[in-house]
Amino acid sequence: MSPEALPSEELRKRAEGLVPLIRSHTAWSEEHRRPHDEVVEALAASGLTDLRRPRHYGGYETSARTLVDVISVLTQGDGSTAWNTGVWAIGDWMAGNFPDHVQDEVFATPHTRICVVLSPTAAATAAPGGLVVNGRWQFMSGAHHSHWQVVIAMAPAPDGSQWPVAALVPMSELEIVDDWHTTGLVGTGSVTTVADDVFVPQDRVLPMVAILQSQYASERNATSAVFNTPMIPTGAAGFIGVAIGLAQAARDEFLLRLPGRKITYTGYEQQSDAPVTHFQVAEASLLVDEAEFHAYRMADLLDDKGVSGEPWKLDERMRNRGWLGRVVQQSKAAVDLLAAASGGSSLYRSVPIQRIQRDIQAFSLHALMHPNTNFELYGRGLSGLEPNTMYL
Structure with missing residues (x-):
């Protein structure tokens, strides 16, 4: 289907x-x-x-x-x-x-929730039948309400070197450190989780190299259009809705508060009468439109290739990261513009736009989402250089 x-x-x-x-x-x-x-x-x-x-x-x-x-x-x-x-x-x-x-x-648990972060900030040693993992992972969003975690750790490779592996671990075997004290995306509960001599059966371990090269281990899902996609474009699709959603929400909240607002210390009794407001809402709306455009072409490329089974080319992967950077850049620009136009009363925590601005700031600092990182990678490809990351 x-x-x-x-x-x-x-x-x-x-x-x-x-x-x-x-x-x-x-x-x-x-x-x-x-x-x-x-x-x-x-x-x-x-x-x-x-x-x-x-x-x-x-x-x-x-x-x-x-x-x-x-x-x-x-x-x-x-x-x-x-x-x-x-x-x-x-x-x-x-x-x-x-x-x-x-x-x-x-998936034996109804509505299984699985949290994941891609940083290999743990070490795994070989043990009979699997690996023993020790380490900690920051920014573990949703850990409080998850049943399993995909942990990433450095483990022995077949040639004796170290390579990153992904392993599935029940949350009951991990410790949660409640250290999430931030200014943005505060409600995610993105705490630190800790593994202390946690044994993981070999069947629940996959090399990250295989995952990043779309060499998956499932037979039942092998022909699925959804699972027949590369990890990084797939992961990006899970988040770009947040970026454009925050921009859309900022626009909606600004326009909702606009009627009856004046511009203090000016002659404008109605903010909606001021030409500067017209420029602000027009520019912000166009920025939202542009972010949506890039987001949906990212999603459509992923869906189309999943259905056709056509392999992803390197330049497509690098361009996809460029689009991702643009979605985040334009979404943040729209939010910042509208927040600046919202006046001093928007500082109250009861006014959603201050939370939206804090959230898009936090979002844009994520290592995968940061516009500068994505633009540099895309620019390398345009300049005829190889990517300097395996996360494509």
Whole structure:
């Protein structure tokens, strides 16, 4: 079944239906630095934590375009909630590439939530039947409400060197360090997790080199258009909906507050009468449009190649990273412009645009999302140079 045959409109409607609930808990989530239990339970009950869960386990295997749509809608409620939903979608996708009998174990739990971060900040040593892992991982979004974590560690390679591996570990075997004290994406609960002599069976371990080269271990998902895609473009599709969603939310909030607002210490009793306001909303709206354009062509390329099975060329991977940088750059520019036009009253925490601006700032600093990093990589390709990273 092609991604276009999946229930995208129904999933979008479910997301829209959750926005009021999500908004009602944003203050609690910021105060406690994690998602509210009621929000997570509602996401699970609506199936929105199953966006990339394999279909034969009751998931949706949504197309990238649907993923972008649903995540951007959830962002209208709260960027942190949408971010975590994207993380869980990526976690399900990564688990769906492990051997099928491993998936049977992982997806035995209804609405399984799997958190993941790609930094190999742990060490693994060989042990009979598997590996023993020790280390810690920062920025582990959604850890408080996850059942499993994809851990990345440096482990012995067949030639005796060290290489990064991905391993599936139950959250019950990891320690959570509640150290998430940040200015943006506060409600994600992106804490540090710690492994202390955690044994991982060999079946639950895959070399990152194989994953990055799309050499997956699942037989059941081998012909799936959703799972027949490279990891980095797939992972980016799980997050770009947050970027454009934050920009869309900033525009909506600005226009909602515009009627009746004046520009203090000027002759404008109505901010909407000021030419500067016209320029601001026009430019911001065009920036949102441009971000959406790049986001959707990223998603469409991913979906089209997943259906056709056509291999990704190196220049396509590098260009995709360039598009990603542009989505983030234009989204942040739109938010910053509207926040600057929102006046001193927008500093109150009850006004959403201050949270939106903090969230897009945090988003843009993510190592994979940073515009400068993405532009440099794309520019290397345009200059005829090889990429200086394996994360393509």
